[in-house]
Amino acid sequence: MNTFIIFALLFFAALALMKMVRMVPQGFQWTVERFGKYTRSLQPGLHFLIPIMYDVGRKVNMMEQVLEIPSQDVITKDNAVVKVDGVVFFSVLDAAKAAYEVSDLQQATIALVMTNIRTAIGSMDLDESLSKRDEINAKLLNVVDTATHPWGIKVNRIELKDIQPPRDLVESMARQMKAEREKRANILEAEGFRQAEILRAEGEKQAAILSAEGRKEAAFREAEARERLAEAEAKATQMVSDAISHGDVQAINYFVAQKYVEALGKFADSPNQKLMILPTEVTGVMGSIAGIAELARASLDKHKADNTDKSK
Numbered sequence: 487m488n489t490f491i492i493f494a495l496l497f498f499a500a501l502a503l504m505k506m507v508r509m510v511p512q513g514f515q516w517t518v519e520r521f522g523k524y525t526r527s528l529q530p531g532l533h534f535l536i537p538i539m540y541d542v543g544r545k546v547n548m549m550e551q552v553l554e555i556p557s558q559d560v561i562t563k564d565n566a567v568v569k570v571d572g573v574v575f576f577s578v579l580d581a582a583k584a585a586y587e588v589s590d591l592q593q594a595t596i597a598l599v600m601t602n603i604r605t606a607i608g609s610m611d612l613d614e615s616l617s618k619r620d621e622i623n624a625k626l627l628n629v630v631d632t633a634t635h636p637w638g639i640k641v642n643r644i645e646l647k648d649i650q651p652p653r654d655l656v657e658s659m660a661r662q663m664k665a666e667r668e669k670r671a672n673i674l675e676a677e678g679f680r681q682a683e684i685l686r687a688e689g690e691k692q693a694a695i696l697s698a699e700g701r702k703e704a705a706f707r708e709a710e711a712r713e714r715l716a717e718a719e720a721k722a723t724q725m726v727s728d729a730i731s732h733g734d735v736q737a738i739n740y741f742v743a744q745k746y747v748e749a750l751g752k753f754a755d756s757p758n759q760k761l762m763i764l765p766t767e768v769t770g771v772m773g774s775i776a777g778i779a780e781l782a783r784a785s786l787d788k789h790k791a792d793n794t795d796k797s798k
Contacts, residue, residue, distance in 0.1 A: 501537075502537045505535065505537035505538075505541075506534050506535055506536065506537055507532070507533075507534060508528065508532075508533045508534070508535055508542065509531075509532055509533075510528045510529065510530045510531060510533060511530060512530045513530070513547065513548055513549045514530065514545055514546065514547055514548060515527045515528060515529060515530075515546050515548055515578075515581035516528040516542050516543070516544070516545050516546070516581075517542070517543040517544045517546065517581060517582060517585050517586075518535065518540055518541075518542065518543065519540070519541050519542070519543040520539060520540050520541075521539070524543060524582055524585075524586060525540070527546075527581045527582055528542075543585065544581070544585035544586075546578055546581040546584050546585055547578065548577070548578050548581065549577070550575055550576070550577045550642065551575070551576055551577070551578075551592075552573055552574070552575055553573065553574040553576070553592055553595055553596055553599075554571075554573055555571055555572040555573060555574060555596060555599050555600060555603070556571060556596075556600075557569050557570065557571040557648075558570060558571070558600055558603070558604070560603060560604050560607045560608065561608060562607060562608065562610060562611055562612045562615055563608065563609060563610055563611045563614075564611040564612055566611075566612040566651060566652070566655060567651075567652060568607070568612070568615065568649050568650060568651050568652075569648070569649075569650040570603055570607060570646060570648070570649050570650075571646070571647050571648055572599070572603070572644060572645055572646040572647050573644075573645050573647060574595060574596075574599055574630070574641060574643075574644050575641070575642045575643040575644075576595065576634070576639050576640060576641045576642060577639065577640050577642060578591075578638060578639050578640075579638055579639060579640050580638030580639075581638070582638065583636065583637055583638025584637055584638040584639055587636055587637050587638060588637045591637060591639065594637070595630075595634060595637075595639070595641075598630055598633055598634065599626065599630055599644065602626050602629050602630055603622075603626065603646070606622050606625050606626055607622065607649075610622075612651060612655070615649060616649060616651070619646055619649070622646060623643075623644055623645055623646060626644045626646075627641060627643065627644045630644060
């Protein structure tokens, strides 16, 4: 009997020792309760508690934690139904508040985030909800962090993982995007054709201008040549007239022979003239040619005489 009592005392002593010595692991804080009332929080390390009077209440994880937000259906401002899920990163700053201010910290945080997701996306249309994800994340973080502050936690990040529209809406958006791309391609192609036509028209315009300038220059040169030819002919006619006025009969023969030869040349060059009939007065033409020779000889003798007089 005494042995049984001794063993019982030893057992209760060992149990009391186990209850008195507590080892808190790194990354956790334990709350201490005295007769069920919170007194303090134990930091990581070795601690001693008086059994029966003091006991460990809650073991609170102080490391950053990740919560998966389950997928839910959300109606946008333009009545489109989308499926949304996400993740929440938070850390406990006050173990006592996290243990005693809320019954289930993780479940309460998930419910709060889901509610605010519906509120944030419900105030946007579908295009905004798909393109402004960063704005939605920032808005959710601000609201949820403020709401969870009394619970002793700090919400670090909220990320929406997926915003999934209905399948028929995705197909419609794909067709719309394809139509937009085809529209841009057609516009670019039309713009290219327009630019090519403009450049072609500019080239034709420049070519027409250069051609007109060339014709103008050619006409000017031709008119100038005709003018010079007329001046030369007028000068020659004047010289012949002067010679005739001085009684030089050979000049008349020269003038008549020149006109006669020119007329024969025009008849020969005419495309419709196939047969030429020379006049019977061939001797007259030969006489005119002889007159030309005599006129040239007389002019040469006069030139030699003038040179002789000058040398004397």
